[in-house]
Amino acid sequence: MTSIFNPTDFPKPTLVPVNGVELEVFEAGRENAGKPIVLCHGWPEHAFSWRHQMPALAAAGYHVIAPNQRGYGNSSRPAEVTDYDIEHLSGDLVALLDHYGYEDAAFVGHDWGAFVVWGLALLHPNRVNKVINLSLPYQERGEKPWIESMEDALGGDFYFVHFNRRPGVADAVFEENTFQFLRNMYRKNGPPAEPQPGMALIDLARAETPLGEPVMSDSELAVFVSAFASSGFTGTINWYRNLDRNWRLLADVNPVIQQPTLMIYGDRDAVSRSENLTEFVPNVEVVGLDCGHWIQQEKPEDTNQVISKWLKQQDAT
Incomplete structure (x- = not known):
């Protein structure tokens, strides 16, 4: 069953100046000042993807801070591609803590948000007291830049590679088909598909018939569609266009994350899944939920229970 959420129940945002940009920030549990938890969405998402977690975490005593990260929603969308590298994205989160007067916080990331939270814990370890990441495990740096490695292994049509090698092409297709792309993207329990030639996400954006079941209601989907219709996709895809730059930026950083960490996979x-996660994240607990990629939206109650239980255990130690 799809959990229905009335979009009018989502908190109203404020625009917060940070790190040379403005972020559109949604909050819950302000009365719990002093116990911050920051929720970092993925692609092609929005802070609204945390709608089921925000009230639960506020009820558990947290000051919940959910930004639309740069490029998304009504947050700033700088023109330079390099303004979306891991230094800028993690710097935004550090400046957000400074804005609220917090030394450190628990950080939760899904998908690309998880990549940013891993990077934040590497670049600014003293600002992160706990890590909770969904879907995307820690990415080992390896000997060759990430996009180069993907191009060698998966070819030029793999979407990460395509975004980098053919800038602007996918952006335009997504913008022409914003509703269709997001409707087709936010699905679960789809039939197994044979790999097809061509760029899969461009084909998805052009597909008239969605596969599987919707992850959310029409009114919830409308929040994402409206946000991307306004912002476009280029700023958000620029995150992908910095992967090799990020690989270089992380060259001299200690690659081991020491913070207590919860890793939630969709089965x-x-x-x-990472085969060597404990090598880089020694203090990790791993949980799998019976769902696809949109973990916290597909299984909101289960996600809330896992996160709340783990946080409670951490707070007790």
Whole structure:
């Protein structure tokens, strides 16, 4: 069953100046000042993807801070591609803590948000007291830049590679088909598909018939569609266009994350589990939920229970 959420129940945002940009920030549990938890969305998402978690975390005593990260929603969308590298994205989160007067916080990331939270914990370890990441495990740096490695292994049509090698092409297709793309993207329990030639996400944006079941109601989907119709996709895809730059920026950083960490996988997610997670994240607990990629939206109650239980255990130690 799809959990229905009335979009009018979502908190009203404020625009917060940070790190040379403005972020559109949604909050819950302000009365719990002093116990911050920051929720970092993925792609192509929005802070609204945390709608089921925000009230639960506020009820558990947290000051919940959910920004639309740069490029998304009504947050700033700088023109330079390099303004979306891991230094800028993690710098935004550090400046957000400074804005609220917090030394450190628990950080929760899904998908690309998880990549940013991993990077934040590497670049600014003293600002992160706990890590909770969904879907995307820690990415080992390896000997070759990430996009180069993907191009060698998966070819030029793989979407990460395509975004980098053919800038602007996918952006335009997504913008022409914003509703269709997001409707087709936010699905679960789809039939197994044979790999097809061509760029899969461009084909998805052009597909008239969605596969599987919707992850959310029409009114919830409308929040995402409206946000991307206004912002476009280029700023958000620029995150992908910095992967090799990020690989270089992380060259001299200690690669081991020491913070207590919770890693939540979707058992039916296309994103692979890490085979050597404890090598880089020694203090990790791993949980799998019976769902696909959109973990916290597909299984909101289960996600809330896992996160709340883990946080309670951490707070007790």
